[in-house]
Amino acid sequence: MPSNELAFQNVGELRPRAEKILPKQAFGYYVSGSESESTLRDNEESFKRYRLVPRLMVDVSKVDTTVKLLGKEIAFPLLVAPMAMQRMAHPDGELATSRAAAAEGIPMVQSTMGTVELAEVREAGAAGPLMMFQLYVFKERDFVKQLIQHAERSGYDAIVVTVDAPFLGKREADERYGFKLPEHLRLENLTGLAEAARMERKVHSEEKGSGIALHFADHIDSSLTWDFLPWLHTVTSLPIFLKGVLSPEDAHMGVQAGADGIIVSNHGGRQLDFAPAALDALPGIAAAVGKRVPVLMDGGVRRGTDIIKALAMGADAVLIGRPILWGLALAGEEGVRKVLETIRKELRLSMALMGCPSIRHLHRSMVIAPWDQYPNARL
Numbered sequence: 001m002p003s004n005e006l007a008f009q010n011v012g013e014l015r016p017r018a019e020k021i022l023p024k025q026a027f028g029y030y031v032s033g034s035e036s037e038s039t040l041r042d043n044e045e046s047f048k049r050y051r052l053v054p055r056l057m058v059d060v061s062k063v064d065t066t067v068k069l070l071g072k073e074i075a076f077p078l079l080v081a082p083m084a085m086q087r088m089a090h091p092d093g094e095l096a097t098s099r100a101a102a103a104e105g106i107p108m109v110q111s112t113m114g115t116v117e118l119a120e121v122r123e124a125g126a127a128g129p130l131m132m133f134q135l136y137v138f139k140e141r142d143f144v145k146q147l148i149q150h151a152e153r154s155g156y157d158a159i160v161v162t163v164d165a166p167f168l169g170k171r172e173a174d175e176r177y178g179f180k181l182p183e184h185l186r187l188e189n190l191t192g193l194a195e196a197a198r199m200e201r202k203v204h205s206e207e208k209g210s211g212i213a214l215h216f217a218d219h220i221d222s223s224l225t226w227d228f229l230p231w232l233h234t235v236t237s238l239p240i241f242l243k244g245v246l247s248p249e250d251a252h253m254g255v256q257a258g259a260d261g262i263i264v265s266n267h268g269g270r271q272l273d274f275a276p277a278a279l280d281a282l283p284g285i286a287a288a289v290g291k292r293v294p295v296l297m298d299g300g301v302r303r304g305t306d307i308i309k310a311l312a313m314g315a316d317a318v319l320i321g322r323p324i325l326w327g328l329a330l331a332g333e334e335g336v337r338k339v340l341e342t343i344r345k346e347l348r349l350s351m352a353l354m355g356c357p358s359i360r361h362l363h364r365s366m367v368i369a370p371w372d373q374y375p376n377a378r379l
Contacts, residue, residue, distance in 0.1 A: 164244025286314025304346025
């Protein structure tokens with residue numbers, strides 16, 4: 001890949017470049033949200049509504065961006081979000097992403113719907129601090145148990161259960177282009193396990209509409225309740241995060257039911273349209289959880305200042321998705337590393353300008369919205 005492909009000032013420049021080289025079906029799958037895409041747009045717009053209040057005369061000659069998650073130190077408070085079928089973007093797919101995340105010292109969350117087998121992805125990221133496995137809950141509980149235990153044996157450090165997808169949101173781009181997984185790719189995490197062959201046929205289906213939607217309709221458990229968490233603790237000793245939480249009540253109930261972490265998320269705007277932006281939902285959820293377990297959030301993170309806003313408003317770390325895919329499409333592992341490096345440098349500079357020599361110096365009074373009263377003096 002020519003070096004000028006990676007000569008960018010910020011990750012917002014990458015989407016139009018990726019669109020030029022990705023197949024229409026793949027780009028449409030990655031980029032789209034549900035229905036009118038209101039929530040998809042609002043995820044990014046929400047960060048623009050909040051302003052930063054810096055503190056002055058602070059020694060920021062050294063800035064420490066490290067944080068701890070599940071007892072492990074990570075280089076800066078960012079995780080790679082779970083994203084399906086990454087080999088549609090680049091032949092190395094999830095392997096390239098895993099290597100890049102490990103090289104940058106941050107965790108990766110590997111999707112159930114990956115195109116590289118779980119153990120291979122974990123091995124590729126062996127030098128990294130953490131690797132999590134994102135779980136879609138299928139009706140076939142024996143299959144779910146096998147999948148979780150396979151992840152645990154493969155060296156994953158936590159399970160991230162997606163709880164906001166009892167049905168797939170109406171993703172009109174997938175229906176418009178008749179999205180199907182390309183024939184040369186497979187959902188490798190499902191291969192060799194119960195029901196795998198039937199699931200695979202659905203994803204490659206020649207029926208009209210989205211193959212992924214057909215797969216979900218047949219196999220995802222839409223009857224999921226809080227009882228699932230106690231059961232899950234009987235089949236794995238790994239920490240369990242719930243991803244897709246948007247209400248303080250659900251966050252509280254999740255912790256009571258045994259969740260070891262909460263991820264505030266609207267699925268990248270791909271499920272319920274007109275759901276709140278994750279950043280707007282974050283403060284109430286952080287208050288409801290009350291530091292009992294880590295609170296993460298994803299949706300719309302594009303800048304180092306976005307990370308600062310989310311952490312000041314209650315998150316312990318954030319996840320990033322689509323920009324990783326654009327970097328992957330453009331230059332594989334090198335492209336993903338460049339995306340992560342760019343955001344890390346932005347974060348470090350912005351922390352210095354905020355008067356924050358470390359993450360622990362961030363607090364809520366440093367972020368205001370237009371409807372907030374400007375912070376009163378603390379004398």
